[in-house]
Amino acid sequence: MPCNRLHVKRSSEIGPVAPYSERVTQQRGSGGRPTINQVAEAAGVSKSTVSRAFSRPEMITAETVAHVMEVATRLGYVPNHTARALSTGRAGTVAIVVPDIANPFFPPLIRGAQAAADQAGFSLLLGDSDEDPTREDVLVGKLGPQTDGIVLASSRMTEEQILAHAERRPLVLINRDVPGLPRVLIDTATGIEAAVEHLAGLGHRHLVYVSGPASSWSNAQRRHAVRAAGRRLGVKVTAVAARRSTYDAGVQRTEAILASGASAAIAFDDLLAQGVLAGLAERGMRVPDEFSVIGCDDVLAATMYPPLTTVSAHGGDAGRAAVDLLLSSLDGARADVRRELDTSLVLRSTTAPPAG
Amino acid sequence: MPCNRLHVKRSSEIGPVAPYSERVTQQRGSGGRPTINQVAEAAGVSKSTVSRAFSRPEMITAETVAHVMEVATRLGYVPNHTARALSTGRAGTVAIVVPDIANPFFPPLIRGAQAAADQAGFSLLLGDSDEDPTREDVLVGKLGPQTDGIVLASSRMTEEQILAHAERRPLVLINRDVPGLPRVLIDTATGIEAAVEHLAGLGHRHLVYVSGPASSWSNAQRRHAVRAAGRRLGVKVTAVAARRSTYDAGVQRTEAILASGASAAIAFDDLLAQGVLAGLAERGMRVPDEFSVIGCDDVLAATMYPPLTTVSAHGGDAGRAAVDLLLSSLDGARADVRRELDTSLVLRSTTAPPAG
DNA sequence: CTGTTAGCGCTTTCAG
DNA sequence: CTGAAAGCGCTAACAG
Numbered sequence: 001m002p003c004n005r006l007h008v009k010r011s012s013e014i015g016p017v018a019p020y021s022e023r024v025t026q027q028r029g030s031g032g033r034p035t036i037n038q039v040a041e042a043a044g045v046s047k048s049t050v051s052r053a054f055s056r057p058e059m060i061t062a063e064t065v066a067h068v069m070e071v072a073t074r075l076g077y078v079p080n081h082t083a084r085a086l087s088t089g090r091a092g093t094v095a096i097v098v099p100d101i102a103n104p105f106f107p108p109l110i111r112g113a114q115a116a117a118d119q120a121g122f123s124l125l126l127g128d129s130d131e132d133p134t135r136e137d138v139l140v141g142k143l144g145p146q147t148d149g150i151v152l153a154s155s156r157m158t159e160e161q162i163l164a165h166a167e168r169r170p171l172v173l174i175n176r177d178v179p180g181l182p183r184v185l186i187d188t189a190t191g192i193e194a195a196v197e198h199l200a201g202l203g204h205r206h207l208v209y210v211s212g213p214a215s216s217w218s219n220a221q222r223r224h225a226v227r228a229a230g231r232r233l234g235v236k237v238t239a240v241a242a243r244r245s246t247y248d249a250g251v252q253r254t255e256a257i258l259a260s261g262a263s264a265a266i267a268f269d270d271l272l273a274q275g276v277l278a279g280l281a282e283r284g285m286r287v288p289d290e291f292s293v294i295g296c297d298d299v300l301a302a303t304m305y306p307p308l309t310t311v312s313a314h315g316g317d318a319g320r321a322a323v324d325l326l327l328s329s330l331d332g333a334r335a336d337v338r339r340e341l342d343t344s345l346v347l348r349s350t351t352a353p354p355a356g
Numbered sequence: 357m358p359c360n361r362l363h364v365k366r367s368s369e370i371g372p373v374a375p376y377s378e379r380v381t382q383q384r385g386s387g388g389r390p391t392i393n394q395v396a397e398a399a400g401v402s403k404s405t406v407s408r409a410f411s412r413p414e415m416i417t418a419e420t421v422a423h424v425m426e427v428a429t430r431l432g433y434v435p436n437h438t439a440r441a442l443s444t445g446r447a448g449t450v451a452i453v454v455p456d457i458a459n460p461f462f463p464p465l466i467r468g469a470q471a472a473a474d475q476a477g478f479s480l481l482l483g484d485s486d487e488d489p490t491r492e493d494v495l496v497g498k499l500g501p502q503t504d505g506i507v508l509a510s511s512r513m514t515e516e517q518i519l520a521h522a523e524r525r526p527l528v529l530i531n532r533d534v535p536g537l538p539r540v541l542i543d544t545a546t547g548i549e550a551a552v553e554h555l556a557g558l559g560h561r562h563l564v565y566v567s568g569p570a571s572s573w574s575n576a577q578r579r580h581a582v583r584a585a586g587r588r589l590g591v592k593v594t595a596v597a598a599r600r601s602t603y604d605a606g607v608q609r610t611e612a613i614l615a616s617g618a619s620a621a622i623a624f625d626d627l628l629a630q631g632v633l634a635g636l637a638e639r640g641m642r643v644p645d646e647f648s649v650i651g652c653d654d655v656l657a658a659t660m661y662p663p664l665t666t667v668s669a670h671g672g673d674a675g676r677a678a679v680d681l682l683l684s685s686l687d688g689a690r691a692d693v694r695r696e697l698d699t700s701l702v703l704r705s706t707t708a709p710p711a712g
Numbered sequence: 713c714t715g716t717t718a719g720c721g722c723t724t725t726c727a728g
Numbered sequence: 729c730t731g732a733a734a735g736c737g738c739t740a741a742c743a744g
Contacts, residue, residue, distance in 0.1 A: 033501075035720090035721055035722085036721060036722060037721080045730080045731085046730070046731045046732075047721090047722080047723090047731085047732090048723080048724080048730070048731060048732080049729090049730060049731075050722095051721095051722060051723060051724090052723090052729095052730085054722095055722090055723075059729075059730090060729060060730070061729065061730090064729080064730085078501055079721085079722075080442075080501070080720090080721050080722070081501050081502040082438060082441045082442045082447060082502065082720085082721080082722090083442050083720070083721030083722040083723090083736095084721080084722055084723075085438045085442075085722090085736095086436075086438045086439050086441075086442045086720085086721080086722075086723095086736050086737070086738090087721075087722045087723045087724080087735085087736055088722080088723065088724095088736085089736075091438060092502075093481070093502075100467075101463045101464075101466055101467045101470070102463045102464050102467050104460065104463075106463075107457045107458045107460075107462075107463055108457075108458050110457050110482070111456075111457045111458055111484055114457070114482060114483070114484045115484070118483075118495070123451075123481050123483075123498070123499060123502065124481065124482050124483075125449070125479050125480065125481055125482070126466070126470060126480050126481070126482040127470070127474075127479075127480075128467055128470050128471070139474070142479070143479060145389070145434055145436065145437050146437040146438065146448075146449075146479065168389075247659045271659060274659055274660075274661065277661060278661035281661060300659065303603045303627060303630055303656065304630075304660070305630065305633060305634035305637060391736090391737055391738085392737060392738060393737080393738095401714080401715085402714065402715045402716075403715085403716095403737090403738080403739090404714070404715060404716080404738095404739080404740085405713090405714060405715075406738095407737095407738065407739060407740090408713095408714085408739090410738095411738095411739075415713075415714090416713060416714070417713065417714090420713080420714085435737085435738075436736090436737050436738065438736085438737080438738090439720090439736070439737030439738040439739090440737080440738055440739075441720095441738090442720050442721070442722090442736085442737080442738075442739095443719085443720055443737080443738045443739045443740080444720085444738085444739065444740090445720075
């Protein structure tokens with residue numbers, strides 16, 4: 001049934017073209033792409049109908065939708081994101097800002113965030129604060145207004161600064177525990193406990209925790225977890241401080257680690273663990289036969305030799321969870337959600353029973 | 357001289373407020389932020405003046421600018437990015453899409469791109485194609501319309517697909533050599549040559565090139581460079597193919613590498629090199645005393661033990677260069693720029709004269 | 713130098 | 729179910 005119930009306007013079919021082409025409507029920034037108006041005219045319907053065909057097809061006849069779509073694709077029409085954003089007040093983007101993209105902890109996280117955003121039809125803006133609280137503040141201030149929400153991963157800002165931004169935009173934190181704000185925390189405690197238990201089970205009675213940046217929330221959490229588990233299992237734990245989380249810092253602290261008399265070490269993160277491994281090797285200590293090492297985050301672990309036993313953080317899950325949380329709270333009020341993600345110990349080749 | 361030459365409108369100062377507050381203009385999506393109108397009214401100037409104070413201050417009196425700014429900050433006004441974008445036709449963002457953020461080659465590159473964009477007042481949209489040409493195509497199609505331009509890093513799309521997108525938006529390629537399109541190529545050839553020279557200088561007469569993905573442009577370039585340099589320097593080169601660029605692939609191909617009889621290896625990239633190192637260690641071969649290994653890209657190198665001698669790609673520079681190129685070509689025509697970035701050999705600890 | 717007046721392209725009441 | 733009209737917040741001629 002060839003039912004063409006669409007009334008077609010033929011107004012511009014005959015008249016002279018010259019007079020109109022004279023004032024070739026400036027075309028300011030339209031990028032040459034066809035607009036909703038052109039589709040409407042070509043399809044013989046109104047703007048509204050075309051708009052609805054794209055945004056709420058259920059509101060109009062299936063036939064109409066089909067026809068509009070047909071014309072639209074023929075013309076190569078694609079809804080203008082910006083115009084839609086201005087009209088609806090929704091940017092269709094979320095931003096994620098991290099202290100340092102090059103830090104291997106973040107890429108998987110960003111990847112998860114991007115996947116979650118993409119899946120929900122959102123785009124992902126990326127910001128790198130370069131570990132600088134001030135830059136981060138500025139960056140968030142700049143990104144905020146052009147997004148529907150922001151996720152701050154391992155923010156270096158003060159709680160005040162964070163709260164100020166949360167006032168303006170939906171905001172979710174990753175690895176930063178600010179009460180009142182939605183946050184996803186990677187609970188390394190569970191994995192750390194498993195690590196200590198693993199070591200204790202192997203027979204170790206004394207281990208050292210190689211701590212990371214003093215100002216790091218994660219570091220505090222991990223140190224505490226090691227201590228608690230050690231106490232519970234009757235394993236002595238000594239702390240050796242490595243200010244920065246770098247390979248070199250790990251190498252340098254090896255001396256102190258060995259001096260403690262412990263037979264195993266749990267490092268703040270994989271980078272540090274790798275440094276410790278190198279430091280140990282330099283001194284001719286064989287791992288894991290003479291000394292055991294466990295890392296944290298599982299970012300380097302799989303590509304090292306020997307493969308590092310470590311606590312896996314599932315960064316991708318965190319990124320995904322954060323974006324999902326953000327998206328779900330877009331129209332709702334600021335929820336005080338505190339989502340903890342478990343971690344697990346991944347056994348590889350750097351642990352064994354203590355020597356002797 | 358207290359010259360207040362600003363004529364202030366006092367119209368709304370006395371009249372009753374109730375009747376107006378009744379129709380609290382829907383506020384659709386304004387996010388509650390003050391608009392240019394409110395600033396204009398509060399400052400006793402017109403919209404245009406406020407607009408100019410922000411976009412082209414040089415067009416108006418310094419005094420006026422100061423006054424507008426004062427009022428604006430007092431009201432907490434921030435120009436609406438979206439509205440500006442719609443009006444000017446410039447999104448103020450550029451996108452970068454990579455095959456896999458988690459691949460350590462890309463983070464530095466993204467970092468450079470983000471820095472360059474940020475510096476120019478642009479924001480960076482990030483896309484991850486997950487190594488899938490189809491996803492990449494869709495992603496670019498989605499990101500394109502909401503950006504002023506796109507940089508495609510190590511694109512997996514066909515030349516046709518790339519060209520199609522380049523038709524719609526300014527586009528610059530990284531590590532993909534499509535004539536007619538602006539592109540920045542990391543010329544690993546220079547670094548590779550230096551590597552072969554280094555090895556030859558050390559006394560090696562036979563080396564193997566551990567090749568990466570067959571479809572990779574970079575792989576072809578590197579293999580060719582090794583061959584050419586070898587020929588020039590009288591060094592025999594054997595190729596051993598590792599299909600994928602992974603640690604495991606490197607481990608697995610060690611057998612073949614050793615079987616070739618060579619005394620050194622240059623791997624397609626660091627990941628592969630690391631695998632080779634591990635494979636060598638498994639077989640009790642000491643590096644660099646018994647066998648030399650050189651990687652490529654310098655992404656893992658600094659955090660490995662032993663520290664890997666490698667060809668540094670300067671990914672950050674590439675990202676930055678690509679964005680700069682993109683930004684500079686925003687209003688100009690599509691330029692056929694082909695920018696090659698040199699690489700250099702970074703000497704660390706995995707090379708030495710051949711044994712015996 | 714500043715104000716007026718039109719839009720940018722789309723969504724959304726409000727009528728029919 | 730569809731159309732007409734009124735904006736979203738800002739910029740850009742065009743006058744003054």
